[in-house]
Amino acid sequence: MSDQSDPNKPKKTIADLFQQLALAQEEEQSPAAPPKPMESYKFWKTQPVPSFDEKVESEGPIDTSKTPETVRQEPYPIHSSFEWTTLDLESDHDLDQLYELLYDHYVEDHDATFRFAYSRNFFNWALKPTGWRQDWHIGVRVKDTGRLIAFISGVPCDLTIRGRDIKSVEINFLCVHKQLRSKRLAPLLIKEVTRRVNLQNIWQALYSSGTVLPRPVSTCRYGHRPLNWSKLYEVGFSSLPPNETKASMVAKTTLGSEPKTKGWRKMEEKDISTVWKLYDAWRDRYDISQIMTKDDIKHWIYGGHQQDGKVIHTFVVEDEETKEVTDYISFYVLPFTVLQNPKHKQIGIAYLYYYASTVGLGKTNKDEENQELLKKRLKSLVNDAMIEAKKVDIDVFNALSSQDNTLFLDDLKFGAGDGFLNYYVFNYRTSHIDGGMDETDHDFGKNGSGVGVVLL
Ligand SMILES: CCCCCCCCCCCCCC(=O)SCCNC(=O)CCNC(=O)[C@H](O)C(C)(C)COP(=O)(O)OP(=O)(O)OC[C@H]1O[C@@H](n2cnc3c(N)ncnc32)[C@H](O)[C@@H]1OP(=O)(O)O
Numbered sequence: 497m498s499d500q501s502d503p504n505k506p507k508k509t510i511a512d513l514f515q516q517l518a519l520a521q522e523e524e525q526s527p528a529a530p531p532k533p534m535e536s537y538k539f540w541k542t543q544p545v546p547s548f549d550e551k552v553e554s555e556g557p558i559d560t561s562k563t564p565e566t567v568r569q570e571p572y573p574i575h576s577s578f579e580w581t582t583l584d585l586e587s588d589h590d591l592d593q594l595y596e597l598l599y600d601h602y603v604e605d606h607d608a609t610f611r612f613a614y615s616r617n618f619f620n621w622a623l624k625p626t627g628w629r630q631d632w633h634i635g636v637r638v639k640d641t642g643r644l645i646a647f648i649s650g651v652p653c654d655l656t657i658r659g660r661d662i663k664s665v666e667i668n669f670l671c672v673h674k675q676l677r678s679k680r681l682a683p684l685l686i687k688e689v690t691r692r693v694n695l696q697n698i699w700q701a702l703y704s705s706g707t708v709l710p711r712p713v714s715t716c717r718y719g720h721r722p723l724n725w726s727k728l729y730e731v732g733f734s735s736l737p738p739n740e741t742k743a744s745m746v747a748k749t750t751l752g753s754e755p756k757t758k759g760w761r762k763m764e765e766k767d768i769s770t771v772w773k774l775y776d777a778w779r780d781r782y783d784i785s786q787i788m789t790k791d792d793i794k795h796w797i798y799g800g801h802q803q804d805g806k807v808i809h810t811f812v813v814e815d816e817e818t819k820e821v822t823d824y825i826s827f828y829v830l831p832f833t834v835l836q837n838p839k840h841k842q843i844g845i846a847y848l849y850y851y852a853s854t855v856g857l858g859k860t861n862k863d864e865e866n867q868e869l870l871k872k873r874l875k876s877l878v879n880d881a882m883i884e885a886k887k888v889d890i891d892v893f894n895a896l897s898s899q900d901n902t903l904f905l906d907d908l909k910f911g912a913g914d915g916f917l918n919y920y921v922f923n924y925r926t927s928h929i930d931g932g933m934d935e936t937d938h939d940f941g942k943n944g945s946g947v948g949v950v951l952l
Contacts, residue, residue, distance in 0.1 A: 531708050539683040544923040546711045552927040555658060557699060559923055567694045572687055574636065578645070580688065583633040585623055591616060593644040594635075602671050609732065610832040613842060617806045618830060621799070622668070622952050626791040627652040631692055632665070634685065645673040648685040650693055653702055654787040655949070656779065657926055661787060664921075665693050667703040668952060690922075701922040704951045712918035713784065714929035714947050716896040717940065719910030723882060724844075724891040725749045731840050733892070749909065755811075755880035763810035763824060768794050770821040771812065771852075778852030781860065781900070782948025783929045784919070797826055797850060808849065811884060813877070825851035825877045827885055827893070828952070846885045848895035849950050851877060856900065861944040871903040878904050897932030898947035902940045912940060919947060 534547040541547075544558040571580045583590045595614055602612060623633060632650035637643060653666035667689060672681045693701065725745045728734035736742065763771065772793040779785035788796065799808040810826035826849040831842050855873040859866040882893050895901045895910060896917060905912075919929075932945030 529708075530710070534710055537710055539680070539686075540710050545709075545920070546925050548711050550711070550925075552925050555660070555924075555926045557923055558925055560699075562694065562699070564695050564697050568691055569695075572684055572691070574684065577639055578636050579639050581635040581637045581644070582631050583635050583644075583647070584630060585619060585633060591619060594619065594647060597635075597644050597647055597673070598669065598671055601674050602669070609835055609837075610843065611835065613831045613833040615806060621795075621807045621828075623649055623651060625651050625795045626789065629696075632689065634689055634692070636681065636685070645676055646681050646685055647671050648689050650689050650701070655700070655702060655784060655921070656787055657784050657921065657924070662700050662924065663698050664700040664702055665698055666951060667701050667922075700924050702920070702949065702951065703922070704917050704919050706915055706917060708918060709920065711920075713921050713924075713926055714898075714919045714931040714945075715916050715933070715937075716898045716919070716931040716945065716947060717916055717933055717938075718913035719895050719897065719901070719905045719940065720913055721882065721893040721895070721908060721910045722749045722891070723751065723886045723893055727840060727891050728843070731834050731837055731843060733843060751879065751883050751886060753883070755883050757813050757823075757876050757880050759814040759816050759822075760811060760880055761814060763798055763812045763826075765794075765798065767812050767821055767824070768798055771797060771810075771824045774821070774824060774852040774854070774857075775850060777857050779948050780858075781856060781944070783946035784921075784926075785948035797824070809846075809881075809884060809888065810849075811881060823851070823853040823855075823873070823877060825881045827881055827890075829885075829888070829890065830952075843892065844885075844888070844890040846882075846890040846893045847950075847952075848878065848881070848893070848901065851881075851899070853877065861900070867903070867943065870900065871907075874900060875904045875907055878908055882908070896947075896950075897940050898945050898950065899932075900944040902932045902942055902944055905940050912938075919949070919951070 530548045534541055546552070546558070574580060583594060585591055585594070598614055599611055628651055634648050635644050636646040638645055648667065648670045650665040650667050653664055655662045655664045670682060670685060722728050722734060725734060726742065729736065729742065736745065768790060772788070772790045775788055775793060775797070797808065797810050799810070806829065808826060808828045810824060812821045813823040814820070815822050827846040828849050829844065829846050831844050833842055834840050853870065853873050856866065856870045859870070861867055885893050895905060897905065929946040930941070931947055932941050933939065934941045
């Protein structure tokens with residue numbers, strides 16, 4: 497039953513829900529505290545990752561001994577009732593099976609009121625960027641029935657970490673059917689994707705998880721900004737804080753109806769080169785960032801062929817005199833399906849994606865005067881992006897404490913989430929990167945972060 501039908505049941509907060517959904521964690525935990533000693537990580541202690549207490553003397557790859565020729569050439573052995581499969585995301589059959597697996601088994605809230613509503617466009621965007629490889633869309637099927645019961649994916653994602661360029665992949669959508677949990681299938685999937693990536697002479701990978709594993713390079717916190725408070729309240733997604741009324745909450749969260757930044761418009765194909773230049777210069781601000789080619793910008797930020805505006809929405813600011821693009825900002829959309837609610841079927845969710853502004857170019861967050869200007873600029877860009885999000889039926893706008901987001905999260909009324917998102921780099925040693933939280937590790941910091949990558 498949904499919260500809606502039981503007036504005595506406390507409503508979830510947005511933070512609770514995302515903690516359960518996106519971060520797949522049971523309870524709030526301090527990002528600093530490993531949940532178990534290194535020795536208990538039966539799988540991870542065998543992998544080239546730093547242990548929790550290891551001091552970083554010099555940054556760089558951990559295991560450099562292998563070559564594609566010395567990598568195992570055949571898939572790892574798997575239980576006789578299962579078989580490896582490579583998903584063909586061009587085929588409706590495989591796309592449907594992936595959708596069903598993730599819909600039922602990826603992440604859901606505890607009383608199953610909300611589910612991620614993955615779309616074909618979303619998979620095409622997330623899993624088929626420039627240079628994608630079908631053999632990195634790895635599934636496990638039941639041999640007799642062909643049913644898909646597990647999945648893991650890799651996509652190309654070259655990185656710069658503290659000035660050093662690293663050929664790499666991003667690993668995501670690791671999922672095992674609920675009835676097959678705790679049977680060590682996850683380590684098998686991870687080893688198999690590692691093997692297939694290594695065969696391409698790539699030895700590093702970026703991934704994120706709500707789960708604490710050895711050892712995060714950084715940890716960020718989610719912020720959630722209601723855009724349609726009444727609807728969030730009606731579906732049991734938001735609670736009414738003490739000393740507030742429904743009307744006061746609506747008033748507090750209402751945005752203007754039109755963007756205010758002068759020269760604001762939707763990104764067009766002709767902007768790709770300029771946005772690319774902005775992206776590339778901007779990422780110098782961060783300790784870890786993704787290297788993007790012009791084609792990557794076309795796919796990830798412009799949205800490639802998906803110009804129906806369903807997944808990625810990007811806006812630019814064009815200087816009214818020079819006609820130069822000076823800023824861009826983007827968000828992607830991944831809604832929730834609402835189950836068992838008489839009034840609402842879906843909640844629109846947006847996630848802040850990449851942005852850049854000439855205001856911060858060539859500057860660091862040590863430059864106090866520029867930080868003030870940048871803060872003002874980002875507040876106006878994000879505010880306008882949220883107005884655009886509202887226009888496409890987004891009900892809640894999410895942003896992490898990564899990038900320079902802490903310059904606006906509090907002022908733009910993002911509430912801090914309860915969960916943390918940990919970032920990892922496989923087979924690479926690097927000292928901790930600032931995740932945008934303050935010294936208590938619980939509130940947003942004030943001066944940006946070192947994390948310039950956004951993972952889906
Ligand atoms: C160079 C190329 C390298 C490429 C690879 C880079 C690494 C990529 C790494 C993957 C990045 C994924 C990024 C995302 O997609 S993060 C999203 C993860 N998915 C979900 O949360 C969906 C719901 N949950 C599930 O489907 C399952 O619970 C999963 C599949 C998560 C675990 O299945 P299960 O519950 O049935 O467990 P098991 O018995 O098979 O295995 C237990 C072992 O697995 C370790 N475990 C648990 N959760 C995670 C996790 N999120 N990342 C890495 N390891 C994880 C765990 O500590 C234990 O190891 P150890 O404690 O004994 O040591």
